[in-house]
Amino acid sequence: MSPVLRAFLIISALLLLAPLLFPSVYYYRIGVLVLINTLSVTGMVVLLGYVGLVSLGHAGFFAIGAYATAVLPAYGIPPILTILVGAIGAALVAAFIGKPILRLKGHYLAIATLGFGMLVWMVLSKEAWLTGGPDGMVVESIDVKAPFELLGIKIKTAIAWYWICAVAVVIGIVLATNLANSPAGRAMRAVHESDVAAASLGIDVARTKLTAFIISAVYASVAGSLLALFNRYVTPDTADFLHSIEIMTMTVLGGASSVYGALIGALILTSLPQMLTVFAEYENMMFGAIMILTMVLMRQGLAPAIAQLFSRGRK
Amino acid sequence: MTSLTLENIGISFGGLRALDGVSFTANSGEVTSIIGPNGAGKTTLFNIITGIYQPDIGKVLIDGTDVTGEAPHDLARRGMARTFQNLQIFEQMSALDNVMAGRHLHERRNVLADMFGLPSSRKCNRESAIAAQAALKRVGLGGVANRPAGDLSYGQLKRLEIARALTTEASLILFDEPAAGCNAVESREIDDLISSIASDGAAVILIEHDMRMVMRISSHIIVLDHGRKIAEGTPETVRKSPQVVEAYLGVHGAKEAGAALA
Ligand SMILES: Nc1ncnc2c1ncn2[C@@H]1O[C@H](COP(=O)(O)OP(=O)(O)O)[C@@H](O)[C@H]1O
Numbered sequence: 001m002s003p004v005l006r007a008f009l010i011i012s013a014l015l016l017l018a019p020l021l022f023p024s025v026y027y028y029r030i031g032v033l034v035l036i037n038t039l040s041v042t043g044m045v046v047l048l049g050y051v052g053l054v055s056l057g058h059a060g061f062f063a064i065g066a067y068a069t070a071v072l073p074a075y076g077i078p079p080i081l082t083i084l085v086g087a088i089g090a091a092l093v094a095a096f097i098g099k100p101i102l103r104l105k106g107h108y109l110a111i112a113t114l115g116f117g118m119l120v121w122m123v124l125s126k127e128a129w130l131t132g133g134p135d136g137m138v139v140e141s142i143d144v145k146a147p148f149e150l151l152g153i154k155i156k157t158a159i160a161w162y163w164i165c166a167v168a169v170v171i172g173i174v175l176a177t178n179l180a181n182s183p184a185g186r187a188m189r190a191v192h193e194s195d196v197a198a199a200s201l202g203i204d205v206a207r208t209k210l211t212a213f214i215i216s217a218v219y220a221s222v223a224g225s226l227l228a229l230f231n232r233y234v235t236p237d238t239a240d241f242l243h244s245i246e247i248m249t250m251t252v253l254g255g256a257s258s259v260y261g262a263l264i265g266a267l268i269l270t271s272l273p274q275m276l277t278v279f280a281e282y283e284n285m286m287f288g289a290i291m292i293l294t295m296v297l298m299r300q301g302l303a304p305a306i307a308q309l310f311s312r313g314r315k
Numbered sequence: 316m317t318s319l320t321l322e323n324i325g326i327s328f329g330g331l332r333a334l335d336g337v338s339f340t341a342n343s344g345e346v347t348s349i350i351g352p353n354g355a356g357k358t359t360l361f362n363i364i365t366g367i368y369q370p371d372i373g374k375v376l377i378d379g380t381d382v383t384g385e386a387p388h389d390l391a392r393r394g395m396a397r398t399f400q401n402l403q404i405f406e407q408m409s410a411l412d413n414v415m416a417g418r419h420l421h422e423r424r425n426v427l428a429d430m431f432g433l434p435s436s437r438k439c440n441r442e443s444a445i446a447a448q449a450a451l452k453r454v455g456l457g458g459v460a461n462r463p464a465g466d467l468s469y470g471q472l473k474r475l476e477i478a479r480a481l482t483t484e485a486s487l488i489l490f491d492e493p494a495a496g497c498n499a500v501e502s503r504e505i506d507d508l509i510s511s512i513a514s515d516g517a518a519v520i521l522i523e524h525d526m527r528m529v530m531r532i533s534s535h536i537i538v539l540d541h542g543r544k545i546a547e548g549t550p551e552t553v554r555k556s557p558q559v560v561e562a563y564l565g566v567h568g569a570k571e572a573g574a575a576l577a
């Protein structure tokens with residue numbers, strides 16, 4: 001079975017079966033948040049896992065999507081279309097800032113991306129005429145039940161959102177898996193492991209990094225748009241540094257080398273704070289602790305560790 | 316027909332003059348070997364030819380075109396490929412994927428087609444896999460195509476790098492000590508492989524310590540010592556050159572002295 005078909009089947013099955021474990025509609029809401037984070041983290045898997053770059057400012061791209069969806073309907077763009085416009089905007093911004101900063105290595109790059117996230121946060125907080133400032137703004141709502149009612153299915157809003165986000169995640173994961181096993185993805189993985197060897201084969205290292213950066217920005221932006229539509233409210237916190245850290249921690253915990261890691265990381269770190277109030281209170285500390293523990297105990301993250309367990313069981 | 320010409324190449328690292336006034340030409344269909352003691356500047360010369368270092372002075376010409384200071388990936392586009400003395404393997408990738416990466420310049424590059432898995436992208440992938448499989452077979456690694464590269468032995472990795480360079484179909488290929496650390500049988504196989512690559516029409520530049528191998532397959536030998544070219548010519552003339560005998564006798568003499576003292 002090809003890796004793409006396998007990813008499609010496994011992720012689809014998991015998302016189809018998950019609602020069997022939901023005791024109430026409230027859990028669909030958590031499910032939606034998990035899925036939206038999965039989308040951001042899938043983008044980060046492309047950036048960190050495929051091409052090996054760190055970004056501490058991805059919440060900035062997330063916020064670009066969220067605010068595109070919040071702001072643009074007032075200018076006559078239908079809410080659904082704002083997802084696309086936001087994605088294109090995020091791609092352009094990523095291309096523009098990526099060119100100079102992706103030349104930086106290691107922690108210099110991390111700090112530059114951090115700066116980008118802070119910049120977005122600042123603009124969103126200060127330009128109140130457009131963004132509502134620190135208080136945020138209301139997002140025009142869309143009727144997510146419509147497509148289901150068209151098929152004659154009666155459904156609650158949160159449940160409709162769950163299925164819409166599930167489809168988005170399956171598409172996102174299929175695209176990322178296709179990429180991994182394609183010429184462009186192979187070039188990214190080659191750059192990750194040895195940029196000298198990659199360049200000797202004609203791979204344009206700077207361009208390959210930029211491509212991955214843009215792709216990951218688009219994932220974050222689409223996730224941001226979905227969250228804006230789902231919450232019907234956005235605040236500058238979408239661009240907050242801690243949100244960037246959250247995306248990064250989920251990626252690292254799940255394991256940046258595979259898309260399965262994206263789902264696992266997002267699932268654990270999104271649902272824990274919702275279910276355990278203790279975790280919620282000390283959320284930032286917990287994220288820090290998890291990041292440290294992952295780095296010390298299992299560099300590769302959870303997904304490869306679980307896969308190893310399975311293959312050992314088979315033997 | 317490809318030729319590589321170096322004109323008066325010089326480079327310093329801090330105070331160390333690593334290369335000084337090195338000139339030569341390498342032609343297609345021939346193996347041009349660069350020999351000399353450790354630290355003579357051979358790898359540095361490769362790094363200048365392939366664009367990793369910029370020379371302080373001098374020029375690199377491909378078929379008469381000045382390509383000095385071009386980026387490594389642009390030089391690859393001009394038909395250059397290389398292997399590395401200190402292996403540069405994509406260890407987390409399979410052996411096949413390592414070699415498929417060498418097909419980069421032959422692939423249609425469209426990241427959206429790749430993400431959506433369009434037929435054009437799949438076809439491209441299949442063609443790369445076929446070419447890579449053939450290159451693996453040629454170096455005797457057909458059987459380990461799907462193994463992670465990190466699991467292969469040192470000798471296999473040396474050959475994996477050769478396959479990766481081969482699959483680019485470059486017209487100018489540089490091998491940096493391809494047989495180092497390999498046993499006699501493996502060395503002999505690499506030896507034959509490199510001869511056949513040159514007779515297929517590529518210009519081959521070889522750095523190698525194994526003198527028997529160098530003498531057997533080279534059309535042309537350049538001898539470096541402390542960054543300078545001290546001799547050049549056919550295996551026959553180089554073998555008899557007094558400077559070469561002296562430089563090498565110097566090394567061997569020192570070694571023998573060391574052994575006697577220990
Ligand atoms: N990047 C570098 N920085 C400083 N010194 C270097 C660098 N690369 C090579 N050298 C020095 O240049 C000399 C030639 O090295 P090298 O080309 O690797 O020799 P060879 O391949 O002939 O054994 C050595 O003295 C080495 O230490």
Ligand SMILES: [Mg+2]
Nearest residue numbers: 357358359400
């Ligand atoms: Mg060397």
